[in-house]
Amino acid sequence: MKKITLLALMALPVILLADMDRCVSCHGVDFEKKALGTSKVVKGMSELEIKAALDGYKRGEGGPMKDLMIQEVNLGVDTDAMAADIYSETQTPGFEEPSDEFIFQKRMSVRTLHKIKDSIKKADAKKDMKKISSQIKSAAFTMYIYDDLLKEKIDFKIMKANNPTLNMKEVFSKVSDIKTCVDHSFTDEEIVKCRVDFVNLAGSLTRDEEKKIKAKSKKPPLYTGEGAVDISKYLK
Ligand code: HEC
Structure with a gap:
């Protein structure tokens, strides 16, 4: 398991989370310093203010030493x-380094959810539900097989019981909620909860499709003209 994790980490081309080791030298262990005597003290800024500053660097805007930070932010797309x-x-x-396993799970989840949100934005609500749903199902399957903690928490009986029929908008909002949940997770226990929600979402979509296939196979014969025999009563 450890081997697979490390290999997968190396294979990930995009760094989504800041590698905090580098930041410490300028910003301090808890971001309590004015970096190089120039930045704001990041400790004390809200999450939204931090995001606004990062988005600024991404657009190429910032203070007198913005070039330093533009480099840092370009490493993280999210x-x-x-x-x-x-x-x-x-x-x-203090400086608490999360485990490799956790960083891997978080990066994989953030990337996957980011991509799925992107495809839903581009999708046609009427035509592309199947495509989106299969994307979600295969991502959920990958998450499931790579995460032993997640496996323990999935109860297929509960998954079968909770199966609302979802439209594209609802699927998007669920995926967004799960991504926010992952973004705000900093421990294995926190992140596994979000991932359970994701696997349950895939479960609901599978049930929706099963229901549709069953409904289709029960449809009465199409021909209703002269001489047609109504066999629907025999199909119940
Ligand atoms: C070489 C020193 C250096 C390193 C390393 C560095 N920073 Fe910075 N950081 C700065 C400076 C200088 C600024 C102010 C830049 C400006 O003029 O806009 C800044 C600004 C920021 C800001 C916005 C604060 C403000 O002033 O509005 C954030 C957030 C931030 N850095 C986060 C990070 C993170 C996260 C890392 C690690 C991935 C990091 N920095 C690495 C020097 C550094």
Whole structure:
């Protein structure tokens, strides 16, 4: 398991979370310093203010030493996750390095959810439900097989019982909630809750499809013209 995790980490081309080791030298362990005597003290900024500053750097805007930070921010494509991470660092005293396993799970989840949100934004609500749903199902399956903690928490009976029929808008809002949940998770226990929600969402979509297939197979014959025999009563 450890081997797979490390290999997968190396294979990830995009760094979504800031590698906090580098920040410490200028900003201090809890972001309590004015970096190089120039930045604001990040500890004390809200998560939204931090995100706004990062988005600014991403657009190429900032203070007199913005070039330094533009480099840092360009490594992380997702400023939501990065801001959540920095904010959490300002709130937890000392420098606590999360485990490799946790960083891997978080990066994988953030990336996957980011991509799915993106595809839903581009999708046609009427035509593309199947495509989106299969994307979610295969991502959920991947999450499930790589995470032993998640496996323990999934109850297939409960999943079968909770199966609302979801439209595209509802699926988008669920995926967004789950991504926010992942962004704000800083421990294994926190993140596994979000991932359970994601696997349950995939379960609901599977049930929806099963129901549709069953409904289709029960449809009465199409021909209703002269001589047609109504066999629907025999199909019940
Ligand atoms: C070489 C020193 C240096 C390193 C390393 C560095 N920063 Fe900075 N940081 C700065 C400076 C200088 C500024 C102010 C830049 C400006 O003029 O806009 C800044 C600004 C910021 C701000 C916005 C605060 C403000 O002034 O509005 C945030 C948030 C931030 N850094 C986070 C980070 C994170 C996260 C990392 C690590 C991934 C990091 N920094 C690494 C020097 C550094």
